[in-house]
Structure formats: C-alpha cells, structure tokens
Amino acid sequence: MTPDETYEVIVVGVGGMGSAATYHLAKRGVDVLGIERYDVPHAHGSSHGESRLLRLPQTKGHEYVPLVKRARDRWLELEDEIGWELFVETGTVGIGPPGSDKIADATAACDRHDVSYETLSTAEIGERFPAYDLPEDYVGIYQDDGGFLASERAVTAHVRRAQAHGGTVHARERVLDWEPVGDGVRVRTDRGTYAADHLVVSSGAWAAKHLDVLSGRLTPERRVMIWVQPDREEHFTPEAFPGFTIRVPEGSYYGFPTYERPGYKFGREPETPEAIDPDDWRTEPTLQDDEFLRRLPENHLPTGNGPTMGMSSCIVTESVDGHFYVDTHPDYPQVSIAAGFSGSGFKFCSVIGEALADLATTGDTDVPIGRFRLAGRL
Known part of the structure; x- marks a missing residue:
C-alpha cells in the first residue's frame, strides 16, 4: 500500500x-x-470576473471595518512583494435614498472607527461623477481609501x-x-x-x-456580472467613476469603472436569489440576465448604455x-x-x-x- x-x-x-x-x-x-x-x-x-470592491464603509456591521482596514494593508504588502498592481484606488461611493438602512449602517460604521467620508447630495454626485442621473433626494457616501482588487x-x-x-x-x-x-x-x-x-x-x-x-x-447562489461599453468613455474611467454600490427603485447594484477589458462592469443583488448546486448549475448567462441587469444604465447611467461587451456567472455562498x-x-x-x-x-x-x-x-x-x-x- x-x-x-x-x-x-x-x-x-x-x-x-x-x-x-x-x-x-x-x-x-x-x-x-x-x-x-x-x-x-x-x-x-x-x-473571478476581473474585479472585486474594497470599501471601508461597511453595511453588515461595524466589526467589518477593522478587518477591511487590515486587509487593505495586507493587499498593499502583497503588491510590494510581487511587484504587480492588485489594488486600484478609485475611492468608493455608496448611493441610496436618505435614511435607508445601508446609508445609515455605512455612516455609523465609519463614525465608530474614525473612517473619514463625505456625504454628497444628488447634485454633488452628478457634478463630481457625471455618469449618474439620480432621483433628486438621493445621497452618496464617498470614501477615498477604497477601490477595487484585480481578483x-x-x-x-x-x-x-x-x-x-x-x-x-x-x-x-x-x-x-x-x-x-x-x-x-x-x-x-x-x-x-x-x-x-x-x-x-x-x-x-x-x-x-x-x-x-x-x-x-450555506446556500450557494448564482449571480451574473456584465460589462457594458459606455457611450462616453471619459465618464467611466477610474478617475471619474469610483467603485460603487447603489440602491435605486430597480434594485441594488454594485460596479466598477472600465479597467482592462472593454466596458465598465456591474452586477445586481437579486430580490429572489437563485439557489444552486455548485456541481450542477446554469453557468452561461442568458439574454434575460442581460435585460434584467441593463435596467441600471437605462435609467440611471445614461452615458453608459452602449452595447454589451461581456457577461459572466459566479457563485455567491450565503450563510444563514x-x-x-x-x-x-x-x-x-x-x-x-x-x-x-x-x-x-x-x-x-x-x-x-x-x-x-x-x-x-x-x-x-x-x-x-x-x-x-x-x-x-x-
């Protein structure tokens, strides 16, 4: 033997x-x-899928803030050790109705752990980040130490x-x-x-x-990411379009500026998650996925509603x-x-x-x- x-x-x-x-x-x-x-x-x-957000304003609880601070330090140390760009600092912005849970949770977590941030009105969001077209009473929580990781x-x-x-x-x-x-x-x-x-x-x-x-x-769930070619590239660069989370009437989305592949990337948190068996699931995105996701640029990113450049499915594993x-x-x-x-x-x-x-x-x-x-x- x-x-x-x-x-x-x-x-x-x-x-x-x-x-x-x-x-x-x-x-x-x-x-x-x-x-x-x-x-x-x-x-x-x-x-997989090119990029993942790194943001200090955490909405799941203040306990996550010290963890993400330490994680950011470790990513920068790994960058120095290997000599590659792994973390792209664009800042991050969380957008939603005033008084919404996610906005309140993010600001409370930042306040508890002395994380600096700016609260922006709809007009200020549009002036600083011209890709957006938002309801008049929305607010944004902008924090400049975040960005995204090349996953x-x-x-x-x-x-x-x-x-x-x-x-x-x-x-x-x-x-x-x-x-x-x-x-x-x-x-x-x-x-x-x-x-x-x-x-x-x-x-x-x-x-x-x-x-x-x-x-x-544990519940594995199917999620889909999409890359869309903007009509105005200059609105979706890392300098003009920080990593974002947004809650609008169409749903909750997250996304990234254009980076290495064509198009800026975003995804959506579904109201009714699609539970899967990771050994037997539908990996190929569909036209329905495309239409479902594109409600965001159709209604709130008017200069970013060009052709689809790519799509990819991934697995999110939810705990109880x-x-x-x-x-x-x-x-x-x-x-x-x-x-x-x-x-x-x-x-x-x-x-x-x-x-x-x-x-x-x-x-x-x-x-x-x-x-x-x-x-x-x-």
Missing part, C-alpha cells in the same frame, strides 16, 4: 481565501499543500508567492473526503491520499459538502445569518474553516488567509474575527 504524502497543513480550495491561506502558511515556513479541483485561478466559483491576478499572486516560499499547490485534483486521524487528518482525492497535522477548508460553495457541521447553513464562518471545527481543533462569505468576502481574503494561518499554527489569532466564530451560531 502506497504511504500517504505528508504535509504540516493541507488547504482544500485554492480560490481567494485558500490561496491567501496557502501563501501566509508558506511564508512562515510551513510545509503546506493547497489542493484545487479546478484551474488556478478558475471561473467556477466566487473569485484573478490577486489569486495568482498569492499562489505564485506561496510557491516561491516553498508551498505546494495542486490544481485539477478533486478532494473526495477527509477524516481525522489522531491529532491530524487524512485527505483522499481522485489522485491520491495525504496526511497532515492540520486541515484548512476554504472550498467556497463546496464547503458544506466537505463539512457536515455546515450542512444546511449573512456573516462569515471563520473558526476551528467545534469537534476537531486540527481543522479550520473559512466559509459563507455571502457575496462580500473577496476584499477580506488577504486578512482571512492570515487568520487561517494563525489558527493552523497556533490555534488562535489576533485578527478580529470574533463576530465570525462558530460558537452560538450552529
């Missing part, structure tokens, strides 16, 4: 979170193996630097199951078996399939309460978990990877993840 290959830590899932965990572990000299069922990077999960490049950077520090990454290898063995674990894949002292599960939409403890607590799961397994302390990022996780990958490396090597972390621990939530 062939003996298991042995590592100190195995990371299951090398997307945004797993690539960061693999990097932080390898940088500390840990003998780490990252296993990814698809390519590195790939377009089957939550970490596939960021995953690649974490993996490249992990390899440079001695880490091992296997792509195109599917994890079939794992089991605790004494104080360690054994992982079985479609290519072999591996033993390790610690296991990190960061497999996104597949996390509940790898962890019974999360069964029924909308907050992350980041902790060690309640029954197996040799297993760490990162799951349920509910459509807002990528900006945090750099710092969640740091926390996962801490949990795998010391059993605890000074990264502020208290809100995301499992105790009392399962």
Whole structure:
C-alpha cells in the first residue's frame, strides 16, 4: 500500500481565501499543500470576473471595518512583494435614498472607527461623477481609501508567492473526503491520499459538502456580472467613476469603472436569489440576465448604455445569518474553516488567509474575527 504524502497543513480550495491561506502558511515556513479541483485561478466559483470592491464603509456591521482596514494593508504588502498592481484606488461611493438602512449602517460604521467620508447630495454626485442621473433626494457616501482588487491576478499572486516560499499547490485534483486521524487528518482525492497535522477548508460553495457541521447553513447562489461599453468613455474611467454600490427603485447594484477589458462592469443583488448546486448549475448567462441587469444604465447611467461587451456567472455562498464562518471545527481543533462569505468576502481574503494561518499554527489569532466564530451560531 502506497504511504500517504505528508504535509504540516493541507488547504482544500485554492480560490481567494485558500490561496491567501496557502501563501501566509508558506511564508512562515510551513510545509503546506493547497489542493484545487479546478484551474488556478478558475471561473467556477466566487473569485473571478476581473474585479472585486474594497470599501471601508461597511453595511453588515461595524466589526467589518477593522478587518477591511487590515486587509487593505495586507493587499498593499502583497503588491510590494510581487511587484504587480492588485489594488486600484478609485475611492468608493455608496448611493441610496436618505435614511435607508445601508446609508445609515455605512455612516455609523465609519463614525465608530474614525473612517473619514463625505456625504454628497444628488447634485454633488452628478457634478463630481457625471455618469449618474439620480432621483433628486438621493445621497452618496464617498470614501477615498477604497477601490477595487484585480481578483484573478490577486489569486495568482498569492499562489505564485506561496510557491516561491516553498508551498505546494495542486490544481485539477478533486478532494473526495477527509477524516481525522489522531491529532491530524487524512485527505483522499481522485489522485491520491495525504496526511497532515492540520486541515484548512476554504472550498467556497463546496464547503458544506466537505463539512457536515455546515450542512444546511450555506446556500450557494448564482449571480451574473456584465460589462457594458459606455457611450462616453471619459465618464467611466477610474478617475471619474469610483467603485460603487447603489440602491435605486430597480434594485441594488454594485460596479466598477472600465479597467482592462472593454466596458465598465456591474452586477445586481437579486430580490429572489437563485439557489444552486455548485456541481450542477446554469453557468452561461442568458439574454434575460442581460435585460434584467441593463435596467441600471437605462435609467440611471445614461452615458453608459452602449452595447454589451461581456457577461459572466459566479457563485455567491450565503450563510444563514449573512456573516462569515471563520473558526476551528467545534469537534476537531486540527481543522479550520473559512466559509459563507455571502457575496462580500473577496476584499477580506488577504486578512482571512492570515487568520487561517494563525489558527493552523497556533490555534488562535489576533485578527478580529470574533463576530465570525462558530460558537452560538450552529
């Protein structure tokens, strides 16, 4: 019988979170193996599509603000280490009716953590960012430290630097199951078996399939992103069109300026999410998706309503309460978990990877993840 290959830590899932965990572990000299069922990077999960927002005004709770500040620092450190542009600082603007929950939550979180911001009227938004045509009574919360991350490049950077520090990454290898063995674990894949002292599960939409403890607590959902060619390019450059979130009568949207590919990008948070099985779902965007998304430029971005340049589907994995799961397994302390990022996780990958490396090597972390621990939530 062939003996298991042995590592100190195995990371299951090398997307945004797993690539960061693999990097932080390898940088500390840990003998780490990252296993990814698809390519590195790939377009089957939550970490593709060119760009992801990084904004300091957080609407899910003030606990996210210290985390995103630290994440921003880690992204800049990774940029310096690899010499690539990963974070594009455009500022961010959150737009909506005055008194709306998201506007109130964002300003409260900023006030609590001394994050500077500007409150803009509809007229001031239009003067500063001429792409918009908004209802008269809307407000915008502009914050100048945010922007967006080049998502596939960021995953690649974490993996490249992990390899440079001695880490091992296997792509195109599917994890079939794992089991605790004494104080360690054994992982079985479609290519072999591996033993390790610690296991990190960061497999996104597949996390509940790898962890019974999360069964029924994660819902993978299909989302679609679109790139639209603006009629006036100068209104949609990074200098003129910061990363945005917006609540209008047509729904809640988020988006980005034109960057490397043709068109500016945006997506929509659906009122009725489309739950999926990540092993069996409709990946190809449809004409209906296109028509549904384009309600935003048709009504509120009049100089950005040109032809569609591209579309892409991705998976958002919602947790039961909308907050992350980041902790060690309640029954197996040799297993760490990162799951349920509910459509807002990528900006945090750099710092969640740091926390996962801490949990795998010391059993605890000074990264502020208290809100995301499992105790009392399962």
